Amino acid sequence: MKTTSSYLINDLMQRTEANLRLALELQKSAEEDLNHRPAAGAWSALECIEHLNFYGNYYVPEIGKQIDASPYPAVESFKSGLLGNYFAKSMLPEGAKKMKTLKNSNPFRKQLDKKEVMNKFIEHQQKLLQLLKKAKKVNLSRTKTGISISNFIKLRLGDTFRVVIYHNQRHLLQAKRALDSIDNSSVEK
Numbered sequence: 001m002k003t004t005s006s007y008l009i010n011d012l013m014q015r016t017e018a019n020l021r022l023a024l025e026l027q028k029s030a031e032e033d034l035n036h037r038p039a040a041g042a043w044s045a046l047e048c049i050e051h052l053n054f055y056g057n058y059y060v061p062e063i064g065k066q067i068d069a070s071p072y073p074a075v076e077s078f079k080s081g082l083l084g085n086y087f088a089k090s091m092l093p094e095g096a097k098k099m100k101t102l103k104n105s106n107p108f109r110k111q112l113d114k115k116e117v118m119n120k121f122i123e124h125q126q127k128l129l130q131l132l133k134k135a136k137k138v139n140l141s142r143t144k145t146g147i148s149i150s151n152f153i154k155l156r157l158g159d160t161f162r163v164v165i166y167h168n169q170r171h172l173l174q175a176k177r178a179l180d181s182i183d184n185s186s187v188e189k
Contacts, residue, residue, distance in 0.1 A: 001080040020125040031114040038181035045175035046112040056124035058148045072139035084159025091166035
């Protein structure tokens with residue numbers, strides 16, 4: 001993928017703002033509903049968001065650290081890396097295929113605290129918006145970040161933002177579907 005840095009950042013800011021709005025909407029739901037699993041083995045809305053918090057706990061500080069340390073000033077073009085583009089495209093919610101979750105990031109458990117989970121996610125979204133603004137001053141292709149699954153792989157900053165934000169979109173939609181399943185199951189009865 002090749003685009004302008006400003007287009008990429010603006011697109012990612014719009015997606016993050018939409019993610020934040022959806023999270024604030026979900027937060028209005030009852031804790032019991034947010035913990036409802038739509039089917040055996042499926043994640044509840046809160047489990048979807050807790051999964052995102054696991055990655056946000058790694059990527060938000062990592063992105064901030066690399067932006068602050070970057071010696072590369074902004075340029076107008078962004079060219080995605082081969083691996084980064086592959087990871088980002090695989091996270092897009094459009095036409096998403098089911099993926100296996102790594103064991104250490106699987107939130108599947110009995111009950112999650114709505115306030116704790118939602119506040120952490122909202123905080124991550126607000127920080128991502130701040131980081132996207134800061135990223136306007138660095139080269140999105142030459143500035144690299146680590147990834148959560150390997151110490152040896154580095155992605156371009158623009159690709160890392162895409163992976164994280166698309167992943168957030170994907171699982172927020174899953175969370176909304178989990179919550180909507182409550183309404184649908186009560187209509188069917």
